[in-house]
Amino acid sequence: MCRLIGAVSRQPAAVRDLYADDLAPFLDLAEEHGDGWGLAVRVPNGTVQAVKEPERAHDGLRLRSLLDTSTTDAALLHLRMASPGLPVSAANTHPFGDREMAFAHNGDFAPVGVLDTVIGPDLLATADGETDSERFYLAVRRRTDDGLDPVKALIQAADDIRSSADRFASLNCLLLTAAGLYAYTEHDPRSEVISRRGEGYFGLHYRTTPDGRAVVASTGWAQPGPEWSALPERHVLEMTPGTLNLTVHGS
Template structure:
């Protein structure tokens, strides 16, 4: 179980400024979620996706602070990892996972981790960097993106996981060149959800005049300022306009499996 945060700003800013008062409490979460971290960010129009990952706890490495201070961006995805049992803390298992102009991070787990392998295009599966369920989730989304838009692909992949696995949460963030997407989903009867409580896997988002933030629980999210992203919905935040949409995707989208 991990922690997620995404931010989109009207103009490029250092991440410390874009996150403002959320940077310190999010970093503090790495005292528990200490199995590595990653940041994917768009430095600006016309430049490539910037990726920094580390297997050290964020609170205990200067590289995390330097990355927050030194990354000038209008759109970023941040991930703090708490590794599932038996999954090693190595770079290949560290989020975000990236291919080309896309980055993906997941909060939760499902088992068996290879339940989607037959649904993933062979070229994508052959390029897997690690052995996590989360990367398989991303690879299935990538497969679907060859025919579907990001909103449908996220909801479609999640529905397939629900049908094939036992899972705790399918919360995720997907970063593209055009937008940041968030998907929210959990099994409230999972052992983790019962132990952690009903709010642990909730994703919330905040819309300000010049910034939109989406985050896992654990950072300050006072009522009135933050909105809960309902389960099985996709939040879409456009980079160019900061336009925010919450999509409800029909279950009929999912093919027979």
């Protein structure tokens, strides 16, 4: 299972400053979630730019450089723990996407091809890797290409998985577009991961800070204080850079 963190801000800043005090404890999770890292940022020309490597984040000289040199007001960062049987490779590393959007997932579902009919052969042919997570992205992308907004696209793709998959552990994900950052959370309480990790393992929490930032993140390090709010299951958190508007949408 992977870990996710996203942030938006009122003013562009280096990614390291965008995450501020949350960055170091999040990157410490790479000790366990060490099968790859991926960073996506919104760039000034209104597109999305992503960089990823199939290596532990602590070993990533490229990541260290990007944290200091990439300036943005919206970003997502993913630490991968590969599902059993899936190779550690660039093609299977998150985020997935292009210059319009970047998508990162924490969880798994089976069978991997359960969304293929929804995705369609044209988009399916663009898949680089073997993961269920990339299929989740392509199902979201199918819906946005068909005209849905990101909120509805995320909810409908999750509905497809829930109704058709034999099993799933978590559908937690982050989606970054030129307009903003979106977070979705849902897990199956019957998953064996919950029995091993504990009920709160798949929670997503978010907060705003006095210095003009908003952060959403997986669990795994101390997130103390009342400023952190839990994102309700089957809801999308929409985070708008610049205005720092946060909106929770129900399914």
